[in-house]
Amino acid sequence: MKLSDLGEFGFIDRIARKYPTKNPSILKGIGDDSAVISLSKGLIVLLSTDQLIEGFHFNLEITDGWKLGWKSLAVNLSDIAAMGGVPIGFCLSLGIPSQRISIEFLDDFYKGITSLGERTGVELLGGDTSEGGERLTISVSVLGKASQGKVIYRQGGKDGDNLYVTGYLGDAALGLKLLKKGVYKKGMENIINRHLCPEPRTRTGQLLAERGIPNAMIDISDGLLADLNHLVNQSGVGAEVDLCLLPLSTEFRAWAAVYEPNPINLALRGGEDYELLFSASPEKSEEVDRLSKELSYPITYIGKLSRKIKGIVVKDEKRKIKEVQPLGFDHFRDG
Amino acid sequence: MKLSDLGEFGFIDRIARKYPTKNPSILKGIGDDSAVISLSKGLIVLLSTDQLIEGFHFNLEITDGWKLGWKSLAVNLSDIAAMGGVPIGFCLSLGIPSQRISIEFLDDFYKGITSLGERTGVELLGGDTSEGGERLTISVSVLGKASQGKVIYRQGGKDGDNLYVTGYLGDAALGLKLLKKGVYKKGMENIINRHLCPEPRTRTGQLLAERGIPNAMIDISDGLLADLNHLVNQSGVGAEVDLCLLPLSTEFRAWAAVYEPNPINLALRGGEDYELLFSASPEKSEEVDRLSKELSYPITYIGKLSRKIKGIVVKDEKRKIKEVQPLGFDHFRDG
Numbered sequence: 001m002k003l004s005d006l007g008e009f010g011f012i013d014r015i016a017r018k019y020p021t022k023n024p025s026i027l028k029g030i031g032d033d034s035a036v037i038s039l040s041k042g043l044i045v046l047l048s049t050d051q052l053i054e055g056f057h058f059n060l061e062i063t064d065g066w067k068l069g070w071k072s073l074a075v076n077l078s079d080i081a082a083m084g085g086v087p088i089g090f091c092l093s094l095g096i097p098s099q100r101i102s103i104e105f106l107d108d109f110y111k112g113i114t115s116l117g118e119r120t121g122v123e124l125l126g127g128d129t130s131e132g133g134e135r136l137t138i139s140v141s142v143l144g145k146a147s148q149g150k151v152i153y154r155q156g157g158k159d160g161d162n163l164y165v166t167g168y169l170g171d172a173a174l175g176l177k178l179l180k181k182g183v184y185k186k187g188m189e190n191i192i193n194r195h196l197c198p199e200p201r202t203r204t205g206q207l208l209a210e211r212g213i214p215n216a217m218i219d220i221s222d223g224l225l226a227d228l229n230h231l232v233n234q235s236g237v238g239a240e241v242d243l244c245l246l247p248l249s250t251e252f253r254a255w256a257a258v259y260e261p262n263p264i265n266l267a268l269r270g271g272e273d274y275e276l277l278f279s280a281s282p283e284k285s286e287e288v289d290r291l292s293k294e295l296s297y298p299i300t301y302i303g304k305l306s307r308k309i310k311g312i313v314v315k316d317e318k319r320k321i322k323e324v325q326p327l328g329f330d331h332f333r334d335g
Numbered sequence: 336m337k338l339s340d341l342g343e344f345g346f347i348d349r350i351a352r353k354y355p356t357k358n359p360s361i362l363k364g365i366g367d368d369s370a371v372i373s374l375s376k377g378l379i380v381l382l383s384t385d386q387l388i389e390g391f392h393f394n395l396e397i398t399d400g401w402k403l404g405w406k407s408l409a410v411n412l413s414d415i416a417a418m419g420g421v422p423i424g425f426c427l428s429l430g431i432p433s434q435r436i437s438i439e440f441l442d443d444f445y446k447g448i449t450s451l452g453e454r455t456g457v458e459l460l461g462g463d464t465s466e467g468g469e470r471l472t473i474s475v476s477v478l479g480k481a482s483q484g485k486v487i488y489r490q491g492g493k494d495g496d497n498l499y500v501t502g503y504l505g506d507a508a509l510g511l512k513l514l515k516k517g518v519y520k521k522g523m524e525n526i527i528n529r530h531l532c533p534e535p536r537t538r539t540g541q542l543l544a545e546r547g548i549p550n551a552m553i554d555i556s557d558g559l560l561a562d563l564n565h566l567v568n569q570s571g572v573g574a575e576v577d578l579c580l581l582p583l584s585t586e587f588r589a590w591a592a593v594y595e596p597n598p599i600n601l602a603l604r605g606g607e608d609y610e611l612l613f614s615a616s617p618e619k620s621e622e623v624d625r626l627s628k629e630l631s632y633p634i635t636y637i638g639k640l641s642r643k644i645k646g647i648v649v650k651d652e653k654r655k656i657k658e659v660q661p662l663g664f665d666h667f668r669d670g
Contacts, residue, residue, distance in 0.1 A: 001438040008464055011438075019449050021458045026424060035460035037423060039480060040378045047382075047478050049426040050463045056430075057465070058479060088372060089361060091384040093474050095391075096338060103336040103346075114354050121355045123368035128385045129343055130392070132472075139428045139463075139474035143382050330575060 031234070032154050033082035033219055034144065044151055046144035054135035062179040063196050064258035065105040069112025070197040075221065076142040077120060077200035078274040082219035084152040084209020087202060089125040090117070093139040095132025112197070120202045123308040131303035150209045151276070157216035157235030158293075161279035161305040164288060166201050167297040168194075168249040169224055170263065173270020174256055181259065191251045204295060205276055213287055214278035223269040227277055228312055229326035235279070238309025241268075243316050247300040268314075269327065278306050341617050366569070367489050368417035368554055369479065379486055381479035383414035389470035397514040400440040404447025404474075405532040410556065412455060412535035413609040417554035419487040419544020420479035422537060422610055423459040425452070428474040430467025446532040447532070455537045485544045487613070492551035492570030494642040496614035499623060501527075501536050502632040503584040504559055505598065508605020509591055516594065522571055526586045533609040539630060540611055549613035562586040562612055564661035570614075573644025576603075578651050582635040603649075604662065614640050 003011060016030040027044070028036040034048035051074055052058055063071075073090060080087045092113065096106070097215075117123055128312070147243055175195030201219075208214050216235050220227045224241070232239045246267045248256075256263035280288060285301075292299035303315075313321050338346060351365040363371040364381070369383035387407055398406075408425060415422045427448065431441070444636045445459075452458055460478070510530030513523055536554075543549050551570050555562045559576070567574045583591075591598035612646055615623060620636075627634035638650075648656050 002626070003433040003436070003438060003441075006438065011441075011464060015445060015459070019445065019459050021424070023423070023456070023458055026458055026460065029424070029459060030461050032461075034425065035426065036417065037460070037478065039380065040375055043372065043375045043378070045380060045478065047424075047426055047460055047476070049428050049461065049474070049476055051428040051430060051465065051472075051474060053430045053465060053467055053472070055468060088358070089356070089364070089370065089382075090373075090474055091370065091382055091387040093384050095386060095388045095472060098338040101338070102380075103338060103341065106338075106346075110350060110354065121358070123358055123361055124354050124364060125361065125372070125382055126365050126367075126384065128474075129346060130388060132388055132470075133390060134469050135467075137386070137388070137430060137467075137472050139384070139386060139472075141382070141384055141426055141476035143372065143380065143478075186355075230630070255381070 001147045028153065033079040034085070036083065036151055038148065042148045044146040044148055046080055046083055046085040046146060047141065048076055049139065049141040050075050050079065051139040053137050061272050062312050065108030066112035067196040069109040070116045072140050073113045073116045073122070073275060074140045074198050074200045076140045077122065077202050078219040078221065080142055080144040081201045081205030082217050082276055083146065084150055084205050084217065085146040086206055087120060087122045087142050087144040089123045090140050091125050092127035094127070095137035096129065097132050097134060097136060101136055146209065152209050152214045152217040154216055154231050155220045155234035157231055157237055157279040157305045158281065159237055159305060159307040160282065161215055162282055162285060162301055163239060163241065163279050163303040163305060164206055164299050165224070165247060165275055165277050165302050166299050167275045168247050168252060169273055169275065170267035171249055171252050172268050172272040173197060173266045174252055174260060178255065178259060183259070188253065188255060191255055195272060198272065198276065200274055201276045207248070207291055208278060211287060213280050213284050213291070215280060217276060217278040219269060220273045220275045223271045224277065225268050225312060225324060225326040231277065231279070232305065232312060235305065237305045237307045239303060239305050239312050240309055241303040241312065241314045243314050245300065245302045247298055359389050363488065368414040369420070370485055371418065373483065375484045377580070379481040379483055381415055381418055381420040381481060382476065383411055384474065384476040385414065386408050386472065386474040386605060388472050400443030401447035402531040403512055404444040404453045405628065406425045407431035407473045408448045408451045408457070408473055408477050409533050409535045409539040409609060411475045412457065412537050413554040413556065415479040416536045416540030417494045417552050417611060418481065419485055419502045419540050419552065420481040421458045421541055422455060424458045425477045426460050427462035429464050430472035431464065432467050432469060432471060436471055459557050468496050475561050481544065487544050487549045487552040489551055489566050490569035492572055492614040492640045493570055493616065494568055494640060495617065496550055496639060496640040497617055497620060497636055498574060498576065498614050498638040499634050500559070500582060500612050500637050501539055501634050503582050503587060504608055505602035505605050506584055506587050507607040508601045509587055509595060513590065513594060518594070522586065523590060526590055530607060533607065535609055541598045542626055543613060544621060545625070546617050548619050550615055552611060555608045555610045556606060558606045559612065560603050560647060560659060560661040566612065566614070567640065567647060570640065571642045574638060574640050574647050575644055576638040576649045578646065578649050580635065582633055
């Protein structure tokens with residue numbers, strides 16, 4: 001059998017079913033943004049890992065060492081943020097094509113990764129460095145902590161919950177599209193940097209958890225619909241997303257009007273926004289608004305969870321309800 | 336500048352100097368077998384990561400999925416053992432050449448890695464799976480714990496300490512040599528498996544730490560001399576190793592006599608034994624002997640630490656003292 005028959009998520013599901021955790025102090029193994037381990041009374045340890053492989057996750061023709069370093073940590077911090085955790089430090093493994101990658105490039109890489117580290121209070125703990133062959137291979141593991149009872153899982157969504165998303169959708173996917181097209185115009189920097197060096201929602205994830213706002217949370221790495229699909233499946237409810245409410249940045253609207261025939265599709269399915277998607281009981285809506293005003297980006301209501309809905313439906317601009325396929329990026333099918 | 340000018344350890348030293356940890360709860364960042372973090376009173380968290388890249392760390396012509404899975408976890412558990420820690424779980428990232436690697440191979444891989452997991456009480460916590468291109472790329476991070484005051488570092492070696500090593504030296508390097516030569520004879524299984532699926536000294540590391548025996552400890556992954564060199568450098572002492580005392584297995588002696596012109600060199604410099612090397616005060620020698628009798632493999636006295644010695648010297652079979660270059664495998668120079 002080939003991996004492409006199962007797909008990335010099919011393969012992961014299969015492994016999770018075959019190897020469920022037995023140790024009662026492991027509160028969550030495979031299946032959420034990070035693993036959750038109860039190590040002593042009141043203290044939760046979080047562990048998350050992500051790898052970036054040249055040519056599949058990044059392309060050195062459109063990024064540089066600094067931005068790649070930043071992004072390698074950002075995608076992992078986003079997983080800790082999605083649990084409501086506080087990141088502490090990270091291990092970094094590099095497989096380096098040493099004939100092609102210079103020390104100067106690597107120095108920039110470390111500058112980028114530690115810049116985001118300093119900004120978020122996260123330090124380099126160790127790692128492994130070796131010859132890598134054809135492709136630069138980056139693997140980061142982030143250690144985080146949380147208080148008992150404050151961890152937010154994907155599975156807690158409830159019938160009637162409001163659905164919210166932080167920041168803006170589609171920017172990263174549009175940024176990548178512009179980079180690939182090779183068009184570069186003044187005013188595109190923000191959109192492009194949303195792809196190259198995304199800002200993980202570390203502090204916002206912590207504030208949401210501290211204030212007990214979300215019932216369920218996930219970060220948007222594979223696209224809104226794909227990640228919402230994980231949340232609704234694990235919560236045992238369905239969701240309705242109002243397309244008119246999707247938060248689109250001013251830059252996104254401006255540049256998508258020129259370069260993207262279907263902006264809403266990009267906002268729904270484009271990956272790598274690294275925003276937080278969460279559901280909260282309607283009585284928390286004032287608290288969400290209050291938090292949103294404390295931030296430099298909005299938290300936007302985009303729909304509802306409902307047990308009457310199977311899967312995900314969208315409400316279009318004519319208020320018509322349509323079923324959608326929650327497809328995002330799958331590494332073994334789309335790669 | 337090229338990586339080969341600095342070498343793997345030069346590069347890591349450079350990074351460690353540039354990015355020292357500042358958070359006081361991070362007791363050790365780069366520079367030991369694993370990172371050591373104090374998360375709450377009395378509780379220490381350990382985090383270690385290692386990657387294996389096809390063609391550099393393993394070769395699918397001489398191993399199989401099961402053994403590769405086992406080894407991928409073993410090399411990481413060895414790092415936790417070298418701190419005296421208790422491993423809890425691991426995250427696994429795979430970059431998979433999906434056109435060449437079958438689901439059946441991956442199933443075997445997971446069987447191997449979880450077999451060692453079950454044996455050591457370590458569970459799969461999560462990970463990341465994606466298309467990998469030309470080479471199968473494996474990155475494992477292990478989370479462990481320890482009690483405050485019970486963690487053993489590389490840096491604690493003292494003048495006058497006895498030097499000990501668990502198990503046997505050189506087996507893994509000889510096993511690899513036999514595999515590469517393509518000779519296979521009855522009775523070689525143990526030697527070959529010492530390379531393909533080493534047994535991490537998990538329980539022994541914990542017992543040593545619980546009983547407060549070692550002053551300093553490291554696992555032997557790059558060869559006895561190279562790893563001893565880390566221990567003596569970080570401890571600020573020198574070491575004398577008695578070549579007549581190196582523990583060589585019966586199989587090693589038998590097959591090395593036929594296939595290896597310089598067995599002692601293999602025992603000193605051959606990597607991947609994943610044994611524990613530790614120093615302990617002479618008054619602990621009876622406790623070391625007692626522990627050795629509880630195990631299925633010996634713990635052997637091989638020399639002394641001394642502040643009068645600079646670096647490492649060896650005593651040969653004629654009781655002559657010789658200086659040695661503590662060279663082991665360096666990925667950017669020897670790879």
